[in-house]
Amino acid sequence: MSARRVVITGVGVTAPDGIGVKNFWSLLTAGRTATRGITFFDPSPFRSRVAAEIDFDPEAHGLGPQEIRRMDRAAQLAVVTAREAVADSGLDPAGADPYRTGVTIGSAVGATMGLDEEYRVVSDGGRLWQVDPAYTVPHLYNYLVPSSFAAEVAWAVGAEGPATVVSTGCTSGIDAVGHAAELIREGSADVMVAGATDAPISPITLACFDAIKATTPRNDDAEHASRPFDGTRNGFVLGEGSAVFVLEELEGARSRGAHIYAEIAGYASRCNAFHMTGLRPDGVEMAEAIRVALQEARLDAEAVDYVNAHGSGTKQNDRHETAALKKSLGEHAYRTPVSSIKSMIGHSLGAIGSIEIAASVLAMEHHVVPPTANLHTPDPECDLDYVPLTAREHRTDTVLTVGSGFGGFQSAMVLARPERRAA
Template sequence: MTQLRRVVVTGMGVVSALGQGVEEFWSGLVAGKGGIRALDDESLAAFSTRIAAQITAYHPTLLERSETRDWDRSLLFAVDAAHQAVSDAGLVVDEDNAARTGVYIGSGIGGIETLNRTCETLVTSGRKRTSPYFIPMMIPNMAAGLVAMEFGAQGPCLGLVSACATGNHAIGEACLAIAAGRADRMIAGGSEAPLTPLAMAGFCSMKAMSTRNDVPQEACAPFDQRRDGFVMGEGAGILVLEELEQALARGATIYAEVCGYGSSCDAYHLTAPHPDGRGALSAMRQALTMAGWQPEQVDYINAHGTGTPIGDRVETRAIKQLMGKEHPQVAVSSTKSATGHLLGAAGGIEVVAVIQSLNHNLIPPTLNLHQPDPECDLDYVPLVARPQPVTRALSNGFGFGGHNAVLALAAWNQGKEN
């Protein structure tokens, strides 16, 4: 097999409850700010969970374009974050490189806002027709399609769906496309806008979400013994990925190298992880193998860390198995404690957090970790960001259906031998 080409990150874009744009997102994250708040939407008031990391006062320049009036909120987020990332990368897609520029952007649920609104209209209006935009705005692949149209990217284009592992899978598969020579640059990540009655009803029925409505900022408490479920969020995280030599040739700023990617399935349960964490462990080991790293070389792990009682314990077991008793304890944190759980977009914004950590030698904290669960006994960087050298890191993403995706990232020129 031909040696795989190296892949680097040259652009980043974020839409989140902590802020719009990478700098606002990162500054809020390391300052310990929380994006979770009480929901004031009357349509959501009847549910057992009435809190979320909702983006308020959202007015991107995209809204000035008439065609975006019909777009699902998840599509606005995706195109907005992609514009940020492409601008940040200084990337110009033209006739010469369009066929070698691709888009892999996923969503765990897709256009559920459009689905929810259309169902309500269909039932209450008595009309037996919908907007002609209903299907295009609902299907999960449309974020990738719209971003490709926005920039004229004619290379590989996919809308990946693997629940809460979607963002990591999209970025990992995009890296493989570049590494294998199928594309030279990819726009990749995830987008999600799930704060609707349908999604709230479904997750509340599963008893998957926190019901600590009286303390929104404290409700998402990964690894804390008081945790009672995750808190939904919305937004998007998008990267521009490029083949190393081409990025260097055009003088692009390189933020990090994606050195490894692991993907596995628990093949165990609809929603629960395997008790031994075998799928998560397999994905982490794959990522390390592809990167050529030993476990003790990892400085930081951005945990999936949703704040569910079972999930946090299982991820802890998997990380402990990965590191082994003979290795120093690795720093771990869950940024979902601040951002909420963005489902299919979680991996996108969390990879941005990891890249910023690599560039600033600063590990974002796990908020609300006041009473650690005895079964969760790793170094979770509680409450306050920690200055610490970070050259190699993992970003974990796990989803319903047993999907696992892990990315291994390194500070530029620290990941592999030149």
């Protein structure tokens, strides 16, 4: 029996300066940047003091006082985003078989903000070596175990099927959706609510990335600090956010008249087994993930209309990714628009892969490719068409979206219109 085909029928996004799908797409197509100086805490002790924060009021977005007290910010983002995705899908949770409905949520760093804040409380700002647990919130255990994210989303959408958290660093968002699609293909579920969330803007995260100089020190120009593929780039800008999707088996979605954004036609992940933070310049592992994803989709390189790049804005990543695209797509790489939305909303670690999937399906929906903001100075080593500064109308039926993460993780996903893949 052939594997079942999986489609996206609902989209939810909570991103910097783009809460909700409509606002998110408006931000991207306008080429606006949501990066700014950090306001969540005093960033003055740190090397990098810029981030892409979300002006998020959980109560205004439907969360009650008990939910707010119980959940870390990353879980709050996931629940609000999942509710938007389910509403967008038109799926009636009461009419679905709860045991055939599952949840997969990706996250790189879990409840970082909650754990960081609670440590400050129990240690009296770091003064006490022996901390006092009497001062913790009653749900501190939920902050410790990332599995609570999947549980919260499952409760919110009434899912009683497979529930999983995927944590593969900065590819978590792609990998979580890829895993969910596989569960539907193999018959373990009919519907999956899948995506990723991260809210990492905290002192401990800044300190970690300061130590390896991965984030930008361009603190005097926060609005233009994220510069993927630009010759003056000097590190990524930390962000936060969530994107969640409703995935369904193709025939089931068609039978209920659902709007289909895209088919998840192919997915693959590889690891370079090379270095915890370093990348080989030839991009061979990402190229292999792309090759396998296209093979699974039964599409050749020339079918790719747009590449939604990882494009972190570090010197080594952008060179590595450019080489991988040339290796996997051949001459077609030079004819294909490529762009990085991290230039506008920063790098939300595990969440960004799912947010980039959202940007990809919206590019297909509207036949518009979002730009790479802040790209003014060409880098001779990055010589593809990176759609600088301004969004571009472009027929987009098949999109390749890719991710790269510390630890050597490299993932690729092919999204296509079902009718194009059938043809």
